[in-house]
Amino acid sequence: MANKREFKKYVDALGASACDEMMYAYHTVEGADKNAIAKAIEKVLLATNKARMNANIFFDRGVKAFEDHKAYAKAKEAFFKALFEKVSNEFTEEVNAALKDFNAALPAEEKEKNKAAVAE
Numbered sequence: 125m126a127n128k129r130e131f132k133k134y135v136d137a138l139g140a141s142a143c144d145e146m147m148y149a150y151h152t153v154e155g156a157d158k159n160a161i162a163k164a165i166e167k168v169l170l171a172t173n174k175a176r177m178n179a180n181i182f183f184d185r186g187v188k189a190f191e192d193h194k195a196y197a198k199a200k201e202a203f204f205k206a207l208f209e210k211v212s213n214e215f216t217e218e219v220n221a222a223l224k225d226f227n228a229a230l231p232a233e234e235k236e237k238n239k240a241a242v243a244e
Contacts, residue, residue, distance in 0.1 A: 131179050131208055135215060139172030142219060146226050153234050160229035164222045171218035178211045 143165050150161045183200045190196040227235065 128179050128204075131212070132176050135172055135175045135179075138215075138219065139168050142168045142223065149226070149230065149234075153230060155231035156234070157229035161226055164226035164229065167222035167225065168219055171215055171222065174218070175211050175215040178214075179208070181207060 146161055146165045146168070149156055150158055150165075183203050185196075185199070187193055187196045190199060230238075
Protein backbone atom coordinates (compact mmCIF):
# COMPACT_ATOMS: atom_id res chain seq x y z
CA MET A 125 0.00 0.00 0.00
CA ALA A 126 1.12 3.49 -0.77
CA ASN A 127 -0.02 5.08 2.48
CA LYS A 128 -2.63 5.03 5.20
CA ARG A 129 -5.18 7.02 3.22
CA GLU A 130 -4.91 4.75 0.18
CA PHE A 131 -5.13 1.67 2.38
CA LYS A 132 -8.32 2.92 4.00
CA LYS A 133 -9.84 3.70 0.59
CA TYR A 134 -8.97 0.17 -0.55
CA VAL A 135 -10.54 -1.39 2.55
CA ASP A 136 -13.67 0.75 2.21
CA ALA A 137 -14.07 -0.05 -1.48
CA LEU A 138 -13.58 -3.79 -1.06
CA GLY A 139 -15.87 -3.97 1.97
CA ALA A 140 -18.59 -1.90 0.29
CA SER A 141 -18.42 -3.98 -2.87
CA ALA A 142 -18.75 -7.24 -0.93
CA CYS A 143 -21.64 -5.88 1.13
CA ASP A 144 -23.42 -4.58 -1.98
CA GLU A 145 -23.33 -8.00 -3.61
CA MET A 146 -24.50 -9.69 -0.43
CA MET A 147 -27.35 -7.24 0.07
CA TYR A 148 -28.43 -7.68 -3.54
CA ALA A 149 -28.60 -11.44 -3.05
CA TYR A 150 -30.38 -10.97 0.29
CA HIS A 151 -33.21 -9.12 -1.44
CA THR A 152 -33.38 -10.92 -4.78
CA VAL A 153 -32.38 -14.58 -4.42
CA GLU A 154 -35.27 -16.90 -3.63
CA GLY A 155 -34.44 -19.57 -1.07
CA ALA A 156 -31.33 -17.85 0.27
CA ASP A 157 -30.68 -18.08 4.01
CA LYS A 158 -31.24 -14.43 4.91
CA ASN A 159 -29.94 -14.82 8.46
CA ALA A 160 -26.66 -16.28 7.22
CA ILE A 161 -26.31 -13.52 4.63
CA ALA A 162 -26.96 -10.88 7.30
CA LYS A 163 -24.24 -12.43 9.48
CA ALA A 164 -21.83 -12.47 6.53
CA ILE A 165 -22.53 -8.77 5.89
CA GLU A 166 -21.90 -8.06 9.56
CA LYS A 167 -18.56 -9.91 9.36
CA VAL A 168 -17.47 -7.82 6.37
CA LEU A 169 -18.47 -4.59 8.12
CA LEU A 170 -16.59 -5.60 11.27
CA ALA A 171 -13.51 -6.60 9.26
CA THR A 172 -13.60 -3.25 7.44
CA ASN A 173 -13.89 -1.30 10.67
CA LYS A 174 -11.13 -3.33 12.34
CA ALA A 175 -8.75 -2.83 9.40
CA ARG A 176 -9.41 0.92 9.35
CA MET A 177 -8.82 1.19 13.09
CA ASN A 178 -5.63 -0.90 12.98
CA ALA A 179 -4.30 1.32 10.18
CA ASN A 180 -4.34 4.24 12.63
CA ILE A 181 -1.40 2.92 14.63
CA PHE A 182 1.54 5.34 14.78
CA PHE A 183 5.27 4.75 14.81
CA ASP A 184 6.06 5.36 18.46
CA ARG A 185 9.77 6.17 18.21
CA GLY A 186 11.16 9.58 17.42
CA VAL A 187 14.15 10.65 15.37
CA LYS A 188 16.26 11.02 18.53
CA ALA A 189 16.01 7.25 19.14
CA PHE A 190 18.15 6.65 16.02
CA GLU A 191 21.63 7.57 14.87
CA ASP A 192 20.33 9.87 12.15
CA HIS A 193 17.25 10.77 10.15
CA LYS A 194 18.06 8.17 7.50
CA ALA A 195 18.00 5.33 10.05
CA TYR A 196 14.76 6.71 11.49
CA ALA A 197 13.11 6.88 8.06
CA LYS A 198 14.23 3.34 7.23
CA ALA A 199 12.87 1.94 10.51
CA LYS A 200 9.61 3.84 10.14
CA GLU A 201 9.12 2.60 6.58
CA ALA A 202 9.80 -1.01 7.64
CA PHE A 203 7.35 -0.66 10.55
CA PHE A 204 4.52 0.60 8.34
CA LYS A 205 5.22 -1.93 5.61
CA ALA A 206 4.94 -4.76 8.12
CA LEU A 207 1.88 -3.19 9.76
CA PHE A 208 -0.08 -2.76 6.54
CA GLU A 209 0.87 -6.22 5.35
CA LYS A 210 -0.40 -7.74 8.61
CA VAL A 211 -3.61 -5.67 8.65
CA SER A 212 -4.24 -6.38 4.97
CA ASN A 213 -3.75 -10.13 5.44
CA GLU A 214 -6.11 -10.20 8.42
CA PHE A 215 -8.71 -8.18 6.49
CA THR A 216 -8.48 -10.50 3.49
CA GLU A 217 -8.84 -13.60 5.67
CA GLU A 218 -11.88 -12.18 7.46
CA VAL A 219 -13.59 -11.10 4.22
CA ASN A 220 -12.87 -14.50 2.65
CA ALA A 221 -14.45 -16.23 5.66
CA ALA A 222 -17.52 -14.01 5.30
CA LEU A 223 -17.72 -14.80 1.58
CA LYS A 224 -17.61 -18.54 2.34
CA ASP A 225 -20.50 -18.08 4.77
CA PHE A 226 -22.35 -16.04 2.15
CA ASN A 227 -21.83 -18.65 -0.56
CA ALA A 228 -23.04 -21.37 1.80
CA ALA A 229 -26.24 -19.37 2.32
CA LEU A 230 -27.12 -19.42 -1.38
CA PRO A 231 -29.29 -22.17 -2.85
CA ALA A 232 -27.60 -24.68 -5.18
CA GLU A 233 -29.31 -23.38 -8.33
CA GLU A 234 -28.01 -19.85 -7.67
CA LYS A 235 -24.49 -21.20 -7.25
CA GLU A 236 -24.78 -22.98 -10.61
CA LYS A 237 -25.95 -19.74 -12.27
CA ASN A 238 -22.98 -17.91 -10.80
CA LYS A 239 -20.55 -20.59 -12.01
CA ALA A 240 -22.04 -20.45 -15.51
CA ALA A 241 -21.76 -16.65 -15.58
CA VAL A 242 -18.11 -16.79 -14.54
CA ALA A 243 -17.33 -19.46 -17.14
CA GLU A 244 -18.63 -17.24 -19.99
